[in-house]
Amino acid sequence: MAKMVSLTIDGRPVSVSEGTLIVNAAKTIGIDVPVFCYHPKMEPVGMCRQCLVEVGRPAIDRATGQPVIENGQPKINFGPKLETACTTPVSEGMVVLSQSDKARASQKEILEFLLTSHPLDCPVCDKGGECPLQNLTMEHASPQSRFLFDEKHHAEKRVPLGDKIWLDRERCIQCARCIRFQEQVAGEPVLAFYQRGRSTDIITSSEPPFDSIFSGNTTDICPVGALTTADFRFGARPWEMKAAASICSLCPVGCNVTFNTRREAKSRARTGTTTAGGKVVIKRAMPRQNEQVNEIWICDRGRFEWHYVEREDRLEKPLVKKNGKLEKVSWKVAIEEIGNKVKGNKEEVVVLASGRLSNEDLFNLKQLADGLGGEALLYDSLPGGELTTKYGVSAGTNIGDMGAGTTILVAASDLYHEAPIWHLRVKQAAERGATLIIVNSEATRLDKYAKHLVRCEKGEAAKKVRELGAAVKDAKNLVIFFGADGSSALAEACAELVKSRAGKPNNGLVGVWPRANDQGALELGFKPAQDLQAVFEKASVVYIVGADPIGDGAIKTQNVKRKPFIIVQELFLTETAKLADVLLPAQAFTERDGSYTSGERRVQRFYPAVPALGETKADYAITALIAAELGIEVEGRSAGLVMDKLAAAVPAFADITYGKLAETTEQWPIIGRADLYYGGTSYQNSQGLGVPLGRENKKAEEGSL
Ligand code: SF4
Ligand code: SF4
Ligand code: FES
Structure with a gap:
């Protein structure tokens, strides 16, 4: 554990770990030292001098090595010059004055100096209203400048x-x-x-x-x-x-x-x-x-x-195909049309949904498929990806904590393009000392951070991954990101390396999925769709939600021998939607609430930002309407109530509620609030940090793939 250091800042005592910078120590007790160049996520450079403060340190008796005591208190020596709070680490007994006359005068002068060449076009500047320079000027600066306006630097405006x-x-x-x-x-x-x-x-x-x-x-x-x-x-x-x-x-x-x-x-x-x-x-x-x-x-x-x-071409009303043309109808008519068709073909219903949908949508679709005795298939996920439900990372995992002792393997994936923030965080873990191994047929921007770079032919990543057993065996932690390499062999090879560690924080598999909630779909029991052409030919009814297999070329309509009754639930008139017998308009994720399960198996909640469009409904609610028409009970009144049912039915989600998903804890660095100059304009999180999924230990203990 880091050694703690005690000091006072503006008369208030604070204890922080050794090495903490004054500016950060102040922040922990709510004292905002003004900064411009300092940012808590970057190395300090001390360039702007805005953060000057008075710093005093205990006088030390050279003979004894002990602090000099005067009037029963340690004697404090203040240096002749101010110091930058963003580059100066705290020390035991330090006394910092960030608001003394001397410090404030200096902060004011730096602002005056900065403003000598600032255009002061706040009324038309986009930053106006959330601008650190504007805010600090209002708080600290002099109302008048001693410099001439004409001496300002002028440049092409943008x-x-x-x-x-x-x-x-x-x-x-x-x-x-x-x-x-x-x-x-x-x-x-x-x-x-x-x-x-x-x-x-x-x-x-x-x-x-x-x-x-x-x-x-x-x-x-x-x-x-x-x-x-x-x-x-x-x-x-x-x-x-x-x-x-x-x-x-x-x-x-x-x-x-x-x-x-x-x-x-x-x-x-x-x-x-x-x-x-x-x-x-x-x-x-x-x-x-x-x-x-x-x-x-x-x-x-x-x-x-x-x-x-x-987009202006969003679907706003249900449509039913009549005489080869999609015609607008009421929800009642559309749902009855589905009921009439499905009632006689229950077991031959296939639900084909994508990871674009929320956990609640997918759960209801699965309930419907199960209730009918049909199938629930996941469109376009990674081959073998379902292994992440057994060996995926679990609670306590945080790439931000990974460094020396952790091995990260990235196989057949270009994180920079497929999951950019994972690229950024894996790169930082490598810089902190994690061993990064990359197996890929093509160069990626992460390559330069890799300790071992393994090139392979396309489709051969699995063979190379199998050879890494010895290289990863002794790693304290092992996390494997895998993408698509043509077959399920890659996921199986990755799972083999990591399966004995399943359930341990900072260990496990992460699928680099094409969509936001593929992991959720798999956790809820969707099976990856294999031969879509065959599915289409076999089923009597196909209910396609949030997927465009025809537009993507995954199904060639000219080759489909027997066209099933097709229900499509979508935002737009996609190529698949054009083939629908019934087309149902769904709400976008910005218009409703719900939750996604990330690739790191964290369930996170989203909230409505804008009103819903036209007559659109949330996907989970539409599915509940169809289910009701078919005599199957599925919750559709609110996303929160669907989550309650989901949590009761799926062990990995046990105990998750909308209340828990909305919980937050203090995070470092402290950002947002009033002092945008410290962390920037990113938002403070007061709506929920999400909850990692639990693990179905039984499955993992079985040990077999
Ligand atoms: S553009 Fe903005 S962030 Fe970049 S140096 Fe100038 S003031 Fe700083
Ligand atoms: S979740 Fe969105 S913002 Fe984050 S890395 Fe992926 S695409 Fe970018
Ligand atoms: S010198 Fe710029 S914030 Fe400290």
């Missing part, structure tokens, strides 16, 4: 740093947070300073420019409006927006996000792809802190690719 990020060079205060983030956190040093003094510019050195999937994070940590996203720029003011907690639905990492929403004006307001005209719409997606999942970061897919939910 330049693209890449296709997603704009740079306003006049606003930059040269804190280097963006450059250091790219270098230290993302591992992609594509930004740099150019020129000197007031002419210092941020430039990008990559081709294409700002070539990083994590670029949006720089706009959160830039303490001024120098970096903004093309997507949100001039979109809204922070105080106009509401915040809804959600989970990114684009990959299995399950990053915690916040959707900021606003009711748009009736005329000419545009949001990404749709004209809003008075509706409540999503303006931007921001990271929400979960140190065990995404820390305070998200990738650019999560930040920018949610716009599809607001």
Whole structure:
């Protein structure tokens, strides 16, 4: 255990572990030392001098080595100069004054100096309202400047740093947070300073420019409006927006996000792809802190690719095919049509669903399939992926804790593109000393962090993984990420390496799934769909939810000999939806509540951000309507009630409730709150950190694959 050090800051005692920086010690007791260049996720550099404080240390008697006592108290010697709280570690008996006249005068002067060349265009700056420079100026700065306005640096007002990020060079205060983030956190040093003094510019050195999937994070940590996203720029003011907690639905990492929403004006307001005209719409997606999942970061897919939910071609009303054409009908008519068809063909019903759906949706679909005696199949998951329900990672696992002693194997997966935040966290684990082994047929951006790089032919990753037994045998912890390599052999080979460790924190398998909730579907008993063509030909009724096998080319309609009755539940008129006999409009995940199970087997809850569109319903509720029509009891009144049934029925989910999923604990670093200058504009998590799934020990103990 780290040695503890006791000190006082502004007269308040605090004990922190040895090596803690003054700025962080202060934060733990609610004292906000103003900072610009410091960020708790990056190495301190002491560049901006905003955090100057008075520091006193106990005088030591040279003869005895003991503190000098005066008037019954240790004598404190204050240095002649102020010190930067962001680079100075605490020491025993230290006395820090962050708000003394001397410290405040200095903080004020640094601000005055920074403002000598700041354009002060707050009324039109996107950062206005959540700007550290604006906030600190209001709190600490002098109302008047001793410098002349005309001496300010003038530059072209905005330049693209890449296709997603704009740079306003006049606003930059040269804190280097963006450059250091790219270098230290993302591992992609594509930004740099150019020129000197007031002419210092941020430039990008990559081709294409700002070539990083994590670029949006720089706009959160830039303490001024120098970096903004093309997507949100001039979109809204922070105080106009509401915040809804959600989970990114684009990959299995399950990053915690916040959707900021606003009711748009009736005329000419545009949001990404749709004209809003008075509706409540999503303006931007921001990271929400979960140190065990995404820390305070998200990738650019999560930040920018949610716009599809607001496309103008969303389905809004049920449709039934009449004379070869889909015609709008009421929900009652659509559900009766399904009832009439399914009643005579119960056992030949196949449910084909994707991991795009929530746990609640999938549970209800499984209940329906079981109630009818039909099959529930998972569309397009990883071959052999069901082994993760036996040997997946379990409670207590946190990539953020992994370092020396842990071996991480990444097999047939390019985490950078398939699960970007896992790439970032695995890279950091390797930098902390974890042994990274990569088996892949192609080069990936993670390769340079690997201790052992094993190249193989496509489809041969399993053979190479089998040879790694000796290399991983002695690892204290072993985590294996696996992707698709053509057959279930890879998953089996990975499971073989790790199965004896099942149930131990920081050990186990992680499937790099194509979708956010494939893991949930498997935990709930869905079987990976094998030969879809055969499924179509055999079934009398196919109920397809959140999947487009025809659009994806997984089924060739011209080859289907006997077309079943097809029910499709979707957001859009996909190629599969066009073939439907009954087409049911579903709500997007941004319009309803529910939960996903991440690839690390963490169940996390999302909340509605915007009102539901037209007559759409949540998937679990639609399935409950169909079930009721067929005389099967399935809960459909609320997602929380479905979770209660699910938890009672599926051992791995035992005890999970919506209340538990919404619980939070204190996280470090402390972010959000009032002092956006410390951690940036990522959101504090007050809506839930999620719950890791339990383990069905019996299955694991069986030991066989
Ligand atoms: S662009 Fe922002 S984060 Fe980057 S150096 Fe300038 S002020 Fe700092
Ligand atoms: S890593 Fe995955 S879950 Fe996280 S923001 Fe990116 S796409 Fe979304
Ligand atoms: S020098 Fe400490 S925050 Fe910049």
